[in-house]
Amino acid sequence: FEDGIYNSKTISLNNLKNYIKVSDTLIITSVSGNPQDVTLKFSMVNGFELGNNKNIYIKDLTIDVSDSTYTAILFKDVCDNIEINNCNILLNPKHEKTSSCGIYYSGSYSSTTIMGNIRILNNTINGGYYGIYLSYLYPATDSMKNNRGIVTIKGNNITNICASGIYLENYGRFDFVSNNHIVFRDSVATYPSDGIYFDDARIDS
Secondary structure (H helix, E strand, O other): OOOEEEEEOOEEEEOHHHOOOOOOOEEEOOOOOOHHHEEEEEOOOOOEEEEOEEEEEEEOOEEEOOOOOOOOEEEOOOEEEEEEEOOEEEOOOOOOOOOOEEEEEEOOOOOOOOOEEEEEEOOEEEOOOEEEEEEOOOOOOOOOOOOOOEEEEEOOEEEEEOOEEEEEEOOOEEEEEEOOEEEEOHHHHHOOOEEEEEEOOEOOO
């Protein structure tokens, strides 16, 4: 994207493997490499929606869903080799609904596929109920003893959050979770709050 503010509908990146080669990589970024130079503003819709894709990089952008209770980056189905890097993600700073989330994926207990090789790096997430929410990345029957499905969450600055900065549960490999800074909003005292929440997840780091 060239420098500017873009009012956008949801950017749907579902099933791109039907249109591009498996070996191709899609990079969505600002020309300058500075997220402050490009703002994608979404009104009453999710920002990005990804599903059944691989090899996608979203980087150096401001993603603004702050005038609604929607999610900035929503994984609708399993993906592989996805990187979200150096983005400013702006959520609603006042709403207290679970749908207001920076990066979200909730899979299924009965799933037979793996959501993995996801890297969430060096992003700033402001506002919302959750900063990052990931659940059921693995099938419940998978032992998680292989190297598939590793998730890296490093160097993110998550502020003005309502409930949990990073919420990770139900069958996932979160081997690299480090150097994340999380600050709650002033009104959070009325909610159960966790900086980083783990439940039934594998952590090797």
